[in-house]
Amino acid sequence: VPLHSQLERKLRADIRAGRLLADTRLPASRTLSRELGVARGCVVEAYEQLVAEGFLTARGGSGTRVATIAQPPPPRRDPARATPVAVDLRPGMPSLAHFPRAAWLRATRRVFQRAPDAAFASYDARGAEALREALAGYLNRARGAATEPDSLIVCTGATQGVALLARTLRRGGATRVAVEDPGYPVHRAVIAHAGLEPVPVPVDDQGISATALREQATVDAVVVTPAHQYPTAVGMSPTRRAELVEWAQERETLIVEDDYDGEFRYDRQPLGALQGLAPERVAYLGSVSKVLAPGLRLGWLALPAPLLGPVAEEKALDDLGCEVIAQLVLADLISSAELDRQLRRMRRIYKRRRDVLVDELRSAIPDAAASGLAAGLQALVLLPPDLSERAVVAAAAARGLAVTGLGEYRVEPVRTRPALVIGYANVVEERLVRGVRTLAECVEVVRAQPAGAER
Numbered sequence: 001v002p003l004h005s006q007l008e009r010k011l012r013a014d015i016r017a018g019r020l021l022a023d024t025r026l027p028a029s030r031t032l033s034r035e036l037g038v039a040r041g042c043v044v045e046a047y048e049q050l051v052a053e054g055f056l057t058a059r060g061g062s063g064t065r066v067a068t069i070a071q072p073p074p075p076r077r078d079p080a081r082a083t084p085v086a087v088d089l090r091p092g093m094p095s096l097a098h099f100p101r102a103a104w105l106r107a108t109r110r111v112f113q114r115a116p117d118a119a120f121a122s123y124d125a126r127g128a129e130a131l132r133e134a135l136a137g138y139l140n141r142a143r144g145a146a147t148e149p150d151s152l153i154v155c156t157g158a159t160q161g162v163a164l165l166a167r168t169l170r171r172g173g174a175t176r177v178a179v180e181d182p183g184y185p186v187h188r189a190v191i192a193h194a195g196l197e198p199v200p201v202p203v204d205d206q207g208i209s210a211t212a213l214r215e216q217a218t219v220d221a222v223v224v225t226p227a228h229q230y231p232t233a234v235g236m237s238p239t240r241r242a243e244l245v246e247w248a249q250e251r252e253t254l255i256v257e258d259d260y261d262g263e264f265r266y267d268r269q270p271l272g273a274l275q276g277l278a279p280e281r282v283a284y285l286g287s288v289s290k291v292l293a294p295g296l297r298l299g300w301l302a303l304p305a306p307l308l309g310p311v312a313e314e315k316a317l318d319d320l321g322c323e324v325i326a327q328l329v330l331a332d333l334i335s336s337a338e339l340d341r342q343l344r345r346m347r348r349i350y351k352r353r354r355d356v357l358v359d360e361l362r363s364a365i366p367d368a369a370a371s372g373l374a375a376g377l378q379a380l381v382l383l384p385p386d387l388s389e390r391a392v393v394a395a396a397a398a399r400g401l402a403v404t405g406l407g408e409y410r411v412e413p414v415r416t417r418p419a420l421v422i423g424y425a426n427v428v429e430e431r432l433v434r435g436v437r438t439l440a441e442c443v444e445v446v447r448a449q450p451a452g453a454e455r
């Protein structure tokens with residue numbers, strides 16, 4: 001690479017990364033060439049190139065300066081996050097250290113050994129046939145679903161699944177979609193982005209309130225998390241499941257089932273998907289984000305027949321279909337039973353982590369109570385009453401402990417016992433213990449604050 005190009009690259013990278021700040025005056029070409037031991041022409045050429053690209057400005061008299069336009073935005077400083085995170089108990093992440101690297105590699109090798117060249121084209125926006133076949137078998141067997149390969153659409157995760165459905169509903173004239181409150185903010189945002197109004201419906205200890213849902217005169221669909229409500233971790237009761245299906249059938253409304261972590265159940269077999277009860281009323285969403293890793297960006301929709309064509313069209317207009325090699329690898333992992341093996345392994349690991357969390361909470365904060373422990377990758381931890389959730393979260397942040405208050409998931413403010421949504425899956429046991437001990441300190445600090453200070 002010619003010297004002037006090397007110099008250009010270095011300066012460009014420094015400007016982009018903000019190491020050279022806007023308006024910084026660069027050394028005169030003569031000075032820099034002497035310092036670097038290169039010909040002056042080399043520096044001049046580099047400067048001229050960067051001026052032409054807009055990274056530098058050269059105004060007679062004021063020398064060569066870093067242009068303002070090339071600067072990255074200044075890093076946002078969140079005061080609550082000023083202390084680096086030492087223990088992260090926020091929910092959402094599976095154990096990334098347990099991604100089945102070796103099994104994925106073996107499956108990838110098999111795919112490249114066996115797949116015909118034609119498999120690397122993407123002919124069908126609904127996804128690779130091999131994956132839809134493997135998924136239909138897996139969902140029917142492991143999740144109690146009632147689906148078939150042609151009812152499935154592979155997407156880049158539950159998030160894209162919700163987006164495709166929301167746009168399809170909107171095109172069909174829908175205006176309002178009920179969502180759980182508290183609930184997953186990403187889904188609310190995706191629904192609103194598609195031009196629909198997310199309508200918050202409260203959640204109780206059996207799942208979304210069927211009574212509150214009935215009070216809504218017009219909603220065109222409802223998005224629920226029956227296996228393990230996000231974020232309260234409640235499993236939807238059989239009665240509530242039946243009520244929900246009955247409501248959807250009466251109103252001819254769609255239930256969107258987000259089965260984001262349904263595979264993880266620790267006390268008995270996982271609860272079957274709601275979709276199995278009423279396949280014609282339920283659009284089922286699944287994802288590898290909790291089972292393997294969110295970075296894969298792979299998920300699936302199992303759809304009632306009338307939605308298949310319109311949703312496939314939305315998917316095709318989005319991206320013509322998902323990346324095909326990862327789809328084939330996942331299909332291989334499912335059909336070779338490696339995915340089942342991984343799930344069994346992870347259930348053991350998560351159960352152990354959950355037990356450590358519960359034991360430590362019991363001894364460090366005896367007046368806290370954990371719930372939603374039978375399933376999933378996160379638990380709801382009710383803090384001692386009368387404390388301010390926000391004050392506890394802030395005290396934790398100041399000590400390098402990242403936690404999320406239940407309030408962050410609510411649309412309608414409710415005065416209830418303060419609570420945290422604790423993700424324990426991606427945290428090794430020692431850190432979990434450390435995290436809970438730090439949390440105990442925070443509870444004491446907030447408790448000791450005088451009344452009137454935010455408690």
Ligand SMILES: Cc1ncc(COP(=O)(O)O)c(C=O)c1O
Pocket residue numbers: 092156157158159160184225230258260286287288289294298299
């Ligand atoms: C409630 C809920 N649904 C779905 C997902 C997964 O979304 P995706 O499959 O787009 O990664 C998550 C991940 O955090 C979640 O918490």
